[in-house]
Amino acid sequence: MTRKSIFDTIGHESLAGAVVAQVEDLIASGILKQGSKLPSERELSETLGVSRPKLREALNTLEERGLVHTRHGEGSFVAPLTGEAMLPALLSLYGRHEPAFFDYLEYRREQEGFAARLAASRATKADKARIADVLKDIQRAFDEDDSVLAQESDFALHAAIVDASQNATLIHMMASIFHLTKQGVFYNRDFLKSIDGTGERLLEQHIELGNAVINGEPERAHRAALDHIDFVEQSFRSGLEQQRREAMAEKRRLVSGR
Incomplete structure (x- = not known):
């Protein structure tokens, strides 16, 4: 039985740009909140149907836009979005x-x-x-x-x-x-x-x-x-x-x- 996921398979014509768009949509809609951990690269690559290099390209774009950050040895997370309500x-x-x-x-x-x-x-x-x-x-x-x-x-x-x-x-x-x-x-x-x-x-x-x-x-x-x-x-x-x-x-x- 195929495991359900919040991510949709991407056609080969879309690739990195579509990965970026999908993650942005999940963040904008509130499904992914700040601090949410993304699946591993292997799991994301398989679920989305894109190669690891294209996935990394998408994650780099998301990181450049301040939406995702990667912690070495831990994975990728949704970046702080609203900041701390109070210092x-x-x-x-x-x-x-x-x-x-x-x-x-x-x-x-x-x-x-x-x-x-x-x-x-x-x-x-x-x-x-x-x-x-x-x-x-x-x-x-x-x-x-x-x-x-x-x-x-x-x-x-x-x-x-x-x-x-x-x-x-x-x-x-x-x-x-x-x-x-x-x-x-x-x-x-x-x-x-x-x-x-x-x-x-x-x-x-x-x-x-x-x-x-x-x-x-x-x-x-x-x-x-x-x-x-x-x-x-x-x-x-x-x-x-x-x-x-x-x-x-x-x-x-x-x-x-x-």
Whole structure:
């Protein structure tokens, strides 16, 4: 059985130029994102139906255009496309600046609401299957109290829905935002779960969001995305306020000596 690939066989009349065009199309559409590793030269050559020299010619062109870079001994990768959303100094500042977190949530609320609406209208059979698989992981993480899988599947669901929007600009921009999220600069899932209690509310919201997209209900998906981010914001505000109250209570106790 022939192995499926995101690459199409190229006719002999096209060669290097067609390889370049195909990779550029995969990048522009958001199928290949920054950091994505391309198959090995041997595999690409066989899949595309071009010689190794022609393939190298195409990769050199892509590298000259700043779309691909090659690491000796590791292979070829899609180059950084959107750059870092923030430099390390600003990231550090944001980590110490509470209002920045809520600015981040405000931005995500609008972008993910938009993405969910589009995804519910545009998701393909493959997109829906991907989202359904992630929902299974989310349920399993909850049932087994697996915090690592819970965080991974949380990110995976949001990324899958953005990808299903079929909007390349949104896909690339949100990939940069999700990168920050994974670094833990703006989002601490363990803290959120401690506020939620068992994490059941998060589970319910993710299932509602995923199913709305799978069932092709744009308004329901849009509302589910907004409700989820609103819950995150309200929970963090409540949790931070509780931390402040506890800190003040401890200081009063120390002053009173009791």
